[in-house]
Amino acid sequence: MSEKKETFVIFGNPVAHSKSPQMHNAGFENIDYDGVYKKHHLEDGNTIKEVFLENNYEGANITVPHKEFAYENADEVRGLANEIKAVNTYINEDGKVIAYNTDAPGFLYAIESFGEIKKVLLLGAGGTAKAISLALQQSDIDVTVLNRSEGKLSFFKEHNIKSSTWENFVPEEYDLIVNSTSAGLKDEYLPCPEEILNQVLKTACCAFDCVYGKITPFLAKAKENGLKIKDGEDMLLYQGVLAFEYFTKANTDESTIEVMRKALKDN
Ligand SMILES: NC(=O)c1ccc[n+]([C@@H]2O[C@H](COP(=O)([O-])OP(=O)(O)OC[C@H]3O[C@@H](n4cnc5c(N)ncnc54)[C@H](OP(=O)(O)O)[C@@H]3O)[C@@H](O)[C@H]2O)c1
Structure with a gap:
């Protein structure tokens, strides 16, 4: 084994459940890239930059609860991550920590299969x-x-994004309904009151759930209403593919994406 093998990690707490190592290692193998991807359990998000550099990691992904710490500690933040103020990817550029958010474009790739979405x-x-x-x-x-609840809505107001709580909501007609709450992840809750959901599902064509690997109550209800549905697996895949491109400094071909997709499904 080469001594120069580049090391990549996923930082998280917990991190044991992460499927990122199997996805990235399968990708590396497919393109004969001399890299290895591991899990790094990190307790204190404030130490993320120093831990990253001390270990000579070439790149990293960052998951719950460290994305905001990773943003604050980076030497340079690129792209939309500057607005989101949370990052999920670190790259070591000559000892400088460069940070990106690939969750956002990963989501856009994931909904492409629905066709044109306007609202x-x-x-x-x-x-x-x-x-x-x-x-x-x-x-x-x-x-x-x-x-x-109201508490988290100020961010959206500052960015001129319409926002509302359940109480004040006036439904309109939407093409796509997205569940980005954690309702349905480890429980059987709907992400909003059933009356609201019934109304918006009547006119929408598509439903997407960020939760992956299961049909949540939200997706089940959307399916009953005849909508096209999709879970969060492609979002996870594409955020990984985009990070993989930063890691390997190359575009990813279809065969590598398929290998990474298959690796995600493996237990
Ligand atoms: N597929 C992927 O690649 C991917 C990537 C990132 C995240 N995710 C998934 O996306 C989900 C959200 O993650 P996050 O990091 O955004 O979480 P977060 O920052 O903790 O936010 C959770 C949100 O869910 C709402 N919520 C929680 N329980 C609820 C319930 N029972 N009913 C209605 N609303 C509820 C919260 O509302 P309040 O403000 O009222 O508390 C808050 O708006 C998780 O399930 C995560 O696994 C998937």
Whole structure:
């Protein structure tokens, strides 16, 4: 084995469940890239830059709960991540830590299979909703954020994105309904009151859930209403593919994307 093998990691807490290593290692193998991708359990997000550099990592992905810390600690933040203020990818450029957010473009790739989407209702106002709403806004897609509570809505107001709580919501007709809440991840809750959902599902054509690997109550209901549905697997795949391109400094061909997709499905 070459001593120069480049090391990549995913930082998270917890990180044991992450499928990123199997996805990236399969990609490296497919293109004969001399890299290895591991899990790095990180307790204190404030140490992320120093841990990254001390270990001579070439690149990293960052997951819950460190995306905001990773943003604050980077030497340079590129692209939409400057607005989102959270990053999921680090690259070591000659000892400087360069940061990107690939969740946002990953989401846009994932919804391409729905065809043309002009108007979106986005359920949830957490970190994922920030990334998705800015990605949609930048693509000139009309987006409204609907959240359970008021607290997180100031970000959207500052960015001229329509937002509302359940109480104040006046439904319109949307093409796509997106669940970016954690409702349905480990429970059987719907992401908003059933009356609201029934109304917006009547006119929408498509439903997307950021949760992956299961049919959530939200997706089940959308399917009952005849909508095209999609879980979050492609979003996870494409954020990974885009990070992989930063890691390897090359475009990813279809065969590598398929290998990475298959690796994600493996247990
Ligand atoms: N597929 C992918 O690649 C991918 C990538 C990133 C995230 N995700 C998934 O996206 C989801 C959100 O992640 P995040 O990082 O944005 O989380 P987060 O920052 O913790 O935000 C959670 C959001 O969910 C809402 N919420 C939680 N429980 C709810 C419930 N029972 N009913 C209605 N709303 C509820 C919260 O509302 P309040 O403000 O009222 O608390 C908040 O808006 C998670 O399921 C995560 O696994 C998937």
